Amino acid sequence: MMPKTDLLVIINPLSGTLPPVQKEGLRAFIAAEADRQAYQAEIVTTAYAGHATQLAAQAVQQGIRRVLVMGGDGTINETARALRRTATALGIVPMGSGNGLARHLGLPMNPQKAVVRALGGKPVLIDSGELNDHPFFCTAGLGFEAYVAHEFAKQPVRGLQTYIRTTYQAFWSYKPAEYTIDGEKAGALFSLTAANAGQFGNNAWIAPTANIADGKLDLCQLGIFPTHMVSMIGWQLFRKSLNRSAYWAGRRIQEATIQSTGPLLAHADGEPLLLPGNSCTVRVLPGSLLVLL
Numbered sequence: 512m513m514p515k516t517d518l519l520v521i522i523n524p525l526s527g528t529l530p531p532v533q534k535e536g537l538r539a540f541i542a543a544e545a546d547r548q549a550y551q552a553e554i555v556t557t558a559y560a561g562h563a564t565q566l567a568a569q570a571v572q573q574g575i576r577r578v579l580v581m582g583g584d585g586t587i588n589e590t591a592r593a594l595r596r597t598a599t600a601l602g603i604v605p606m607g608s609g610n611g612l613a614r615h616l617g618l619p620m621n622p623q624k625a626v627v628r629a630l631g632g633k634p635v636l637i638d639s640g641e642l643n644d645h646p647f648f649c650t651a652g653l654g655f656e657a658y659v660a661h662e663f664a665k666q667p668v669r670g671l672q673t674y675i676r677t678t679y680q681a682f683w684s685y686k687p688a689e690y691t692i693d694g695e696k697a698g699a700l701f702s703l704t705a706a707n708a709g710q711f712g713n714n715a716w717i718a719p720t721a722n723i724a725d726g727k728l729d730l731c732q733l734g735i736f737p738t739h740m741v742s743m744i745g746w747q748l749f750r751k752s753l754n755r756s757a758y759w760a761g762r763r764i765q766e767a768t769i770q771s772t773g774p775l776l777a778h779a780d781g782e783p784l785l786l787p788g789n790s791c792t793v794r795v796l797p798g799s800l801l802v803l804l
């Protein structure tokens with residue numbers, strides 16, 4: 512009888528900007544390392560958007576306790592949503608343009624080191640969030656960041672360079688909406704972020720003190736700032752000190768209802784969403800995901 516699979520590895524072949532030959536090399540490395548650490552591994556490449564969710568759900572049904580994902584925050588989201596509130600733990604090999612969750616968790620950015628870490632890691636519980644019924648593990652939000660996510664999704668090529676160019680162009684065409692949070696007027700906001708992890712990716716820390724296992728989300732408002740403050744805000748974002756800015760306000764929440772004067776352009780872990788109506792709810796699911804750390 513064949514030994515039972517006890518590790519599923521999910522690879523998004525489109526994530527990131529590594530050439531295919533290097534990704535093939537990584538696949539071989541994962542197989543060798545899994546073997547070295549005495550796992551019976553199955554390695555599957557995603558064939559379409561949403562495939563990772565199906566694969567991860569099957570793994571849970573089969574009683575597989577470790578699912579390793581090689582991809583960006585989008586593929587991690589697709590995988591992790593099937594692992595929420597199960598005994599199956601997620602291992603992360605960051606391969607995206609931002610890698611916000613992996614960076615928040617302090618995981619190695621070097622893929623080989625990340626593989627070794629995940630395969631030898633211990634399962635640790637973290638929180639996750641939901642924007643309406645859309646799960647997220649890193650950040651979800653409205654306003655400028657959502658506008659960028661929608662513009663980025665239209666680009667033929669992904670990667671960091673495209674992201675920077677899209678963000679720059681989006682800044683000049685963006686029209687902020689006004690928001691009400693739990694019935695209180697927040698006025699016009701540049702962005703409104705529900706942060707489970709503290710950063711969007713690439714060490715852009717929107718919620719510098721976010722704790723991913725505190726049973727709360729950090730709801731961060733960035734007010735409208737004059738154009739001459741852009742570089743200061745950018746500096747503080749990447750220096751992990753945006754919470755010192757007069758334009759930033761944050762609080763810890765378990766749930767919040769948000770209304771907007773504009774269409775509810777949103778994102779969950781960078782994936783663009785258009786929410787129905789003009790009101791949405793964001794909530795935390797405390798201790799809902801096991802990650803290998």
Ligand SMILES: Nc1ncnc2c1ncn2[C@@H]1O[C@H](COP(=O)(O)OP(=O)(O)OP(=O)(O)O)[C@@H](O)[C@H]1O
Pocket residue numbers: 523524525526527528557558559560561562582583584585586587589606607608609610669670712781782
């Ligand atoms: N074979 C596939 N064909 C088309 N789309 C796919 C395939 N496999 C996965 N996807 C989709 O690709 C999307 C983007 O992937 P992912 O986020 O991992 O990479 P990325 O865009 O390079 O990284 P980041 O999210 O950091 O920008 C995922 O949301 C997933 O739905």
